[in-house]
Amino acid sequence: MDVFEELVRERSARRPCALATIVNVQGSVPASDHAKMLVREDGSIVGTVGGGAAEGEVISKARETMKDGKPRMVSFNLHDNPLLDSGMVCGGALDVFVEPFRPAVSAYLFGGGHVGLVTARLAQSVGFEVEVIDDRPEFANAERFPEARAVHAGPWEEVTANLTPDEHALIFIATRGHAHDTKVLSWALTTPAGYIGMIGSKRKVQTVFNKIRTQNVPSERLARVHAPVGLNIGADTPEEIAVSVVAEMIAHIRGAQAVSSRFMADLETSRRSAKGEDGDVDPVPAERVSGLGAA
Secondary structure, eight states: OOHHHHHHHHHHTTOOEEEEEEEEEEEEOSSOTTOEEEEETTSOEEEOSSOHHHHHHHHHHHHHHHHHOOOEEEEEETTTOGGGOSSSSEEEEEEEEEEEEOOOOEEEEEOOSHHHHHHHHHHHHTTOEEEEEESOTTTSSTTTSTTOSEEEESOHHHHHTTOOOOTTOEEEEOOSSHHHHHHHHHHHTTSOOSEEEEOSOHHHHHHHHHHHHTTTOOHHHHTTEEOSOSBSSOOOSHHHHHHHHHHHHHHHHHTOOOOBHHHHHHHHHHHHHHTTSOTTSOOOOHHHHHHHHHO
16 A cells, blocks of 8 residues: 555545654664655554564654644664664664644634634634634625635524534634524534634623533533633733634644633632632632642
């Protein structure tokens, strides 16, 4: 099986993969000094960079690059580490460059109003493939969102029935009211989407969450939701909110440590609860409060 043909297949299927290439060799190596190996998301491979324990290390690093999107140079010197000499490098040394190929991230934006409009533009500018959904055709149309991958207008239940976000997808909820947010969030929680964010004040978030809880949704599922959404930058205007939201999405994708608005709201809730000022809201777990100092 050809490495590049398989690379094209994986990318066409929108699955992440990584390509490992020997770029420097010193001494005797059983593989070509330009050998390539494709590593799929599940760790399976096409091609080889020589085999042995060192190749296993390359596969491990390749899977890391698929998660954080950062290429790596993996170097081996058998004089320093003879335990790796199980067939890949016969007493020599080599460098293997590992580069990730990740599909463009799909971002599903619910709500085509002012915030949705500027968030879509910013999300597209950083490389996300955006789909916009609104139940009002005047707010969800190709003229308003000319660069979106798709624009859907219609009842929430009908549109969401045809959407299939995967575990890498981003969902941002910014509809025009609590009832609409509740419908969309109920659906979002049934998907494997890696990021779910909902706009709104702490009071609005609690109102929506309480409605969701009446549907017997487990608390751990609600814990997936970034709400209030975005990084805590004091955002006020639609443009600033868009920056906050897209920045949090990027932090999620990169696995970066960032202080979200949700965390700040949870911290304030915890403090108020400890003082007996806000007894109607569940206090945040102590480990999440202590995590702020480590961020």
